[in-house]
Amino acid sequence: MANKNSKDINLHMCFYGNPGTGKTTIARILARIYKDIGVLSKGQVVEVDRAGLVAEYIGQTAIKTTKKINEAKGGILFIDEAYTLSNRGDNDFGQEAIDTLLKAMEDNREDFIVIVAGYPDLMNMFINSNPGLQSRFNKYIMFPDYNAKEMFEIFKGMCEKYEYVLETDAEQELSAIIDGIIENKDEKFANARTIRNLFETVITKQASRLAEGDCSEDDMKLLTVEDFGFLKA
Numbered sequence: 001m002a003n004k005n006s007k008d009i010n011l012h013m014c015f016y017g018n019p020g021t022g023k024t025t026i027a028r029i030l031a032r033i034y035k036d037i038g039v040l041s042k043g044q045v046v047e048v049d050r051a052g053l054v055a056e057y058i059g060q061t062a063i064k065t066t067k068k069i070n071e072a073k074g075g076i077l078f079i080d081e082a083y084t085l086s087n088r089g090d091n092d093f094g095q096e097a098i099d100t101l102l103k104a105m106e107d108n109r110e111d112f113i114v115i116v117a118g119y120p121d122l123m124n125m126f127i128n129s130n131p132g133l134q135s136r137f138n139k140y141i142m143f144p145d146y147n148a149k150e151m152f153e154i155f156k157g158m159c160e161k162y163e164y165v166l167e168t169d170a171e172q173e174l175s176a177i178i179d180g181i182i183e184n185k186d187e188k189f190a191n192a193r194t195i196r197n198l199f200e201t202v203i204t205k206q207a208s209r210l211a212e213g214d215c216s217e218d219d220m221k222l223l224t225v226e227d228f229g230f231l232k233a
Contacts (some may be wrong), residue, residue, distance in 0.1 A: 077115070148179055148182050202228060
């Protein structure tokens with residue numbers, strides 16, 4: 001049961017940030033915290049994007065959006081790239097999804113939270129496109145890009161999770177690679193997702209290297225400079 005004293009508190013939020021900065025992860029943590037303190041009755045997170053809310057034909061979008069709202073009641077509805085709901089032209093049904101959401105946010109505020117998320121500039125345009133959105137989202141959290149040290153620690157964390165060990169030379173090579181990624185980052189840069197892709201590439205390279213000869217269990221856990229050198233920016 002949600003805390004009745006929370007019914008007048010607006011907890012809907014807007015998360016600004018590039019991909020891979022932890023927006024979804026923080027939404028899940030918030031859901032658990034709000035459940036533990038009695039703000040939410042269930043604490044689940046329902047993750048959707050435009051495709052999960054907008055239908056192809058007249059009259060179906062409200063039904064589709066309402067279904068997701070009902071799934072999220074007692075928890076958080078997390079809408080990624082929420083700006084894709086607006087500014088798609090006169091024949092687009094995204095506005096119908098927005099209108100349905102706005103009504104639900106007002107009617108169910110005692111046990112229902114909406115978090116919209118996406119790129120900073122596009123989210124600003126989205127919120128400012130509709131007075132209803134401006135009035136309901138009054139908490140804004142910026143998720144900055146990770147720096148080189150943070151990205152290095154994310155990679156090391158993945159190694160620990162999957163029981164890999166980095167030799168000293170490999171750590172130095174990894175640091176140089178990450179510095180290159182930061183220096184040359186473009187629209188494809190995705191923070192933790194970029195590091196996950198790098199990790200998977202290195203593991204694949206290591207497997208190919210070990211396939212060339214006999215290896216011990218320790219060899220299978222060790223990532224060497226050979227597994228990184230070809231990746232250096």
